[in-house]
Amino acid sequence: MPLPAKAAPRVPESLRDLPPVPQEWGRTSVVLAGSNGEGDAIPLTSVSNTVWPGILIQPGATGLDMPLYQLFSDESPNLDGSIFRSTRASAREIMIPVFLYGVDRPTVNSLKRKLFQALNPRNGYCAIRFTEWSGETRQLAAYYKGGMEGAEGDTAGFTWAKYALNFTAMDPYFYPLSPRSIKWSFGTGDPLLSDSKNLFPMEISEGVLGGDGEPLIIENPGDVEAWPVWDLRGPIRSFQLTSSSGATIKASPPGDSSDLIPAGRTLTIDTRPGRKTVRDDRGTNYWERLDTNPEFWPVAPGSTDALITVVTGSGKSAITLLFHPRYASFI
Incomplete structure (x- = not known):
């Protein structure tokens, strides 16, 4: 015996799903x-x-x-x-x-x-x-x-x-056509002895001490990992660049308490495959001044957590991160 079919409830026109409207887009x-x-x-x-x-x-x-x-x-x-x-x-x-x-x-x-x-x-x-x-x-x-x-x-x-x-x-x-660039500044660079301030109470900026590091998020809009170029502008006594996986590029302070990167000088760490150099703006090779077994880490696609720790000298220092996002297609 045939069973009676129940009609589907009528959906008001205003509640029905509307088809997507194509976005206007010109030719490539x-x-x-x-x-x-x-x-x-x-x-x-x-x-x-x-x-x-x-x-x-x-x-x-x-x-x-x-x-x-x-x-x-x-x-x-x-x-x-x-x-x-x-x-x-x-x-x-x-x-x-x-x-x-x-x-x-x-x-x-x-x-x-x-x-x-x-x-x-x-x-x-x-x-x-x-x-x-x-x-x-x-x-x-x-x-x-x-x-x-x-x-x-x-x-x-x-x-x-x-x-x-x-x-x-x-x-x-x-x-x-252009790389992505992110810049961070550290320290105030106030000298220990000043003509305008008394010696006591003594004030030392956190940048000189190094602090606990600066957490940051790096956004890579590309489809695959990108290999960064780090520019570190002195005065810097020591630094540590750490990825979320724990990979680290680190340089400890010199034994004579001098600046690792003097004021006015810029150290460039190029992590790109086929290059991988650590030189300053005068061509001095800093590879031997890095701590043992540095790990040159890439920036993964999407959001990447990282940690920057910098101990500045007597002056304001800065770190600039540059990288070219890599795409699987031209779209």
Whole structure:
């Protein structure tokens, strides 16, 4: 026997879920600059009609989102499968199809020569810059490797040509044009003996004593960890930079009670892979002055808790943190 079906209750129109309203968003602009990004900028998205000659990116570009990862594992004769050990992002392979349009033969030849000079890897890498409608620009450093050899027929004509430009980005990540910078100041730098104050009662600033350290939160908007560059401006007698995991970069005070970093000097600790240097602004190597086994720690994506402890000398010191957020894609 059929069962009677009960009608669903009527939902007032005002309570029904409304579909999301699309946000107005313009097109992404793409610019290519050779000679390590210092050459003339060649726009790839600015041609709007056939009146003006230019170079226009075509649909079908590949390799512009998440990079390829290489996995490392071990195998055991007594276990099924493999044991994951580590992973790393591989160099990024990119293909960008472009269309060259000239109003006449000399114009298209001029566009070709402009690209020839910009793409030549002997002149350095090409900076490929993507700017979203919001105005945020991210760039990738990539070396041209092929695709502009040319072929008559369907890929070229008297006033036009099509190429599939192939690049390799040794560093697979996209970067903003400017680094993020955070600065902290420490101590008042009041001397022990003063012409304007009595010796007693004696006053010593917390910055000279070092205190318990300055907790801070570092915001990294990128998709992966970023390796910072620390600039420490003297006078500083000792310092300690500690991450939330306990990794520490530390330098104890000299045995003769002098300043580790004299006034007016700046020590730069570059933690980036392939660099990892500890030098001041005069080129003096401070590596041996760090405490044993320093751990150069990265800034994880999102919020990172850290602790800065600084013992200042007779003067006001400062620490500046700089890092370039790294993005998996240009978006």
